[in-house]
Amino acid sequence: MTTNANEALVEVHRGPVLECTHRGQVAIWRHGEGLIAGIGDTEARILPRSSSKMIQALPLVESGAADARGLTPEHLALSCASHQGAAIHTDRVTAWLADLGLSESDFRCGVQWPNDVPARDALICSHCGPDQRHNNCSGKHTGFLTYSQHIGAGPEYVDPSHPLQAAISEAWDDVTDEPNPEFAIDGCSAPNFSTRLSGLARAMAAYAAATPDGGARQAAMVRLREAMMLHPDLVAGEGRACTRLMRAMGQRAAIKTGAEGVFVAIVPELKIGVALKIADGATRGSEAAITHILGALGVLDPKHPEALAFTHGPIRNWNGIETGHYRIADALSGLQL
Template sequence: MSAHPMIELWRGGRLESAHAGHAVICRPDGSIVDAWGDPEAVIFPRSSCKMIQALPLIESGAAEAAGLTDAQLALACASHGGAKIHTDKVARWLADIGLTERDLRCGAHLPYDPDARKELVCADTEPCQIHNNCSGKHAGFLTLSKHLGAGPEYVDPTHPVQLTVRAVFEEATGEPSPGFGIDGCSAPNFATSVHGLARAMAFFAQASDAGDTRARAAHRLTRAMTAFPELVAGEGRACTELMRAMGGSVAVKTGAEAVFVAILPEQKLGVALKIIDGATRASEAAITAILIRLGVLDPGHPVADKLLSGPLTNWRGIVTSELRRAPGFC
């Protein structure tokens, strides 16, 4: 089955760009509520699956042993902007477990946060690994590795941390992973179908404190993300703005190359989507459209207007174009 048209860009009364993809809305038992494109299309979830990668951190007992807070667990699920609110907390986390920035294996890049980036550039200072948007996830990997008594190369696919992550990932998605690719932060990223990713998000949506160890872990991670949306991404970022717009009732997470997921606890539904051309603008618009369809995001909210329905302007503030839902999508 081919990808389904989802988001269009219109300029001067003409269709200028079109973005197609795959999307699934799913129940915890794997039954599909709605879908566009091919539910069984295999994708790399990239950073959208960080909450799955964080499950072993809690269910192993490592989080409790390290005394991790919900704010730290939100950072374990984050693709943060590298603002001081992020980097200070990651640095403190590493110090608390007796490690340093040198123990990270995620690499360094300039922070996404404009103030933090400006501060480094103006000071002619190179970013460190704590500025990496995945440093919270890696702090979680290090915490788990230390708890397991494993070696320092925790991103190696054969390391106990990644073997555990793969097993949990396959159980959460309900299907064996056909393989992995190396993510931007150097950790393996396990492939799955869009349906499998949505099923995993539905598991998170159904999870509660009354469940087993994994369900309690999933519930705590979802709660942490919605309680600290500013840590999951940052000011001006889609994940943070969408979670705030929905009043913390839904957790959302983006991934590179235009992947997006949503966890809807009240409806016990999971959502996963992938725009095949990798356009983040389109994935943000598409998840916004789905959240509106499911009744959890007000179509009149300024965030919905910003990501989906509002006009696009140029540098002079002149309206130049608009995003639209493609026919047959949402």
């Protein structure tokens, strides 16, 4: 195990020239054993950003709110999503809100243009703008509203003093097995609790090892991870790494990206959780790194076209000319699992 704060994980080559190196940290945790592999400073404290949405969704399920509202795996997948704002996402969010007797104005996530090109173009061509349903976190926020309504709490659910955030904080400390007193405000205005990278990997391993009969929290973990694996199109969307790689793995792992180069994986058959952080925040670096790790763990064929696309490329310019490729750096390619 290396000890430098950040190690070279992914290289970007343009022609014969090494143009960029993405450095970072990796923690791989097996439930019942602890940290089984690491690169860089695995005790570094990070903000997990959207990679933690399955933790933020725990109160929704374990409180009974999800069952009281008859939520399906599709709803639970959306509650963990950073979606594209495509019709398959916003239509479901709209229907879910209607079931609650609420509307888009009850959100506190903010307005965001959809990343889905057809949805964006349809708004432009109809001379309309987006609303909060198009926010990539609107599924999570609908889950927040569902929980808040279930317990009779007030509408300002992103306030750090709100009962929902207190429930998330308790769940966070439990699954990471460490106190996490610090938080920052995320892009969607909700608190995002900091953690050590190893703690985040430990939490993902807890999800991986959870069983339906292990109590309310473990049962909730199982339902959330299975919803993500069953509906990868709702967790992200067409063209996105989370969706493409979960499809390629055939429900063998649940994975989730987060802003600023964070990525996590839940691998139930191995009871393993993975957490990684790219120091410069580059998504292409985190996507390449998680793809390689999933291949090394044996749950993704490294030669699958989707795996090669993220770990090798090719990189093409606007004319479709191949200009370069990615390469997994030695510290990551030599990781012993």
